[in-house]
Amino acid sequence: MTRPASGTADILVTGGTGFLGRALAARMPEARFIGSADVDLCNGAAVEEIIGRWRPRVVVDLAARVGGITANMAQPADFLVDNLRMGANLLAALRKHPPEHLVVALSTCIYPDRLADEFYPLSEDHLDAGPPPPTNAAYALAKRALWYGARALKQQYGVGYTALVPTNLYGPGDHFGSEGAHFLAAAVDKIEAARRDGRPEAAFFGSGQALRQLMYVDDLAWVIAEAVKRGPHDETLNVANPEVRSIRELAEVVAREAGFEGEVRFTGEGPDGQFRKDVSTARLSDAFPAWEQVVTPLEEGVRRTLGWYRQHVATR
Numbered sequence: 001m002t003r004p005a006s007g008t009a010d011i012l013v014t015g016g017t018g019f020l021g022r023a024l025a026a027r028m029p030e031a032r033f034i035g036s037a038d039v040d041l042c043n044g045a046a047v048e049e050i051i052g053r054w055r056p057r058v059v060v061d062l063a064a065r066v067g068g069i070t071a072n073m074a075q076p077a078d079f080l081v082d083n084l085r086m087g088a089n090l091l092a093a094l095r096k097h098p099p100e101h102l103v104v105a106l107s108t109c110i111y112p113d114r115l116a117d118e119f120y121p122l123s124e125d126h127l128d129a130g131p132p133p134p135t136n137a138a139y140a141l142a143k144r145a146l147w148y149g150a151r152a153l154k155q156q157y158g159v160g161y162t163a164l165v166p167t168n169l170y171g172p173g174d175h176f177g178s179e180g181a182h183f184l185a186a187a188v189d190k191i192e193a194a195r196r197d198g199r200p201e202a203a204f205f206g207s208g209q210a211l212r213q214l215m216y217v218d219d220l221a222w223v224i225a226e227a228v229k230r231g232p233h234d235e236t237l238n239v240a241n242p243e244v245r246s247i248r249e250l251a252e253v254v255a256r257e258a259g260f261e262g263e264v265r266f267t268g269e270g271p272d273g274q275f276r277k278d279v280s281t282a283r284l285s286d287a288f289p290a291w292e293q294v295v296t297p298l299e300e301g302v303r304r305t306l307g308w309y310r311q312h313v314a315t316r
Contacts, residue, residue, distance in 0.1 A: 009054035010056065011059075013025075013033045013059075013062060014061050014090065015062035016060075017033060017036075018035065019174055020062050026218075027221050027222065042089065044092060047089040048093040051097050058228055060105075061146075063090075068183070069271055072135060072136035073271070076139075079138045083142035084145060087142065091149040091152075094153060095153065098157045100232070102159055102160070103228060106146065106163060107140070107166065109132060109133065109139065110127065110140045110143045110165070111126065112130030114275065122277065123238075124238055124283060127144075133277075135274070162227045162233045164223060164224065164237055164239050166215060167279065168214050168215070169216075170182065170185060170214050170301065172217070172304065173308070176188060176309060183212070183250065185305075188258070188305060191258050194260060195260040201263040201264070202251070203267055204251060204267065206266055207272055208246060210247050210275050211245070211247075214241060214243075214250065214301075216295075216296035219241070223294075235283070238279040238284060241297075242281060244278045253299060
């Protein structure tokens with residue numbers, strides 16, 4: 001991992017020591033990756049000092065306070081305030097020291113909670129067509145504000161931007177088994193534990209009916225690296241694996257790939273979250289024609305994730 005030092009930073013990646021940042025570092029070793037141990041993005045003076053000192057030509061913003069449904073519902077004020085602060089402080093610093101290109105990673109959870117079926121898969125034009133899902137509205141609204149901010153910097157200060165709206169990520173290095181884990185990482189942890197212990201079932205909250213697109217983390221890293229290489233698109237691009245599966249189907253894929261022979265059961269208790277938020281990647285394919293050859297099929301990505309989990313997590 002590239003660590004901060006004195007001098008300039010041609011490409012600066014915030015949130016660079018997290019799950020996605022570690023995958024991106026393998027593709028962009030020339031960039032400078034910083035995390036919360038290097039600078040507190042909630043501290044406006046610290047953010048302005050580091051941007052003013054390094055004067056990056058390109059800024060890739062991956063920083064966020066993230067978590068699953070449980071964490072978002074339990075701590076909505078924290079998710080709202082912390083993400084608003086991080087985004088606003090970065091935008092304020094870039095207003096004073098404008099880069100050539102700002103790449104922001106958002107999330108499909110910023111899309112409206114529900115639109116008429118005819119609008120799915122959702123295009124980028126529907127991003128602001130209604131309120132986000134109540135289960136993570138605070139986080140989603142903070143990320144919508146960052147989306148508006150990137151476009152405002154372009155309008156007023158001429159900062160080129162590429163706004164990426166990815167689906168939920170999974171893969172090696174994810175946060176397995178923690179309260180902040182997203183579904184697939186939590187499913188890997190739970191199903192592997194059931195398999196190792198010889199239990200007859202692995203039980204999950206909710207109905208399992210909600211629909212999701214999941215993306216292997218390295219696929220998004222490829223898109224970000226390509227966006228940096230090509231320069232500003234000055235537009236918003238969905239980034240997603242076109243496969244749409246129910247939560248139940250996702251758990252069953254993990255069970256099959258893990259060799260778990262017990263039952264995958266959904267209790268019906270607890271929230272399902274947003275029923276569907278599948279997005280179109282037509283605009284992404286036009287911008288990056290190689291994208292369709294890059295996408296990792298779900299089963300292959302789950303196999304890689306399980307292999308990493310067994311080597312690095314299950315052995316602890």
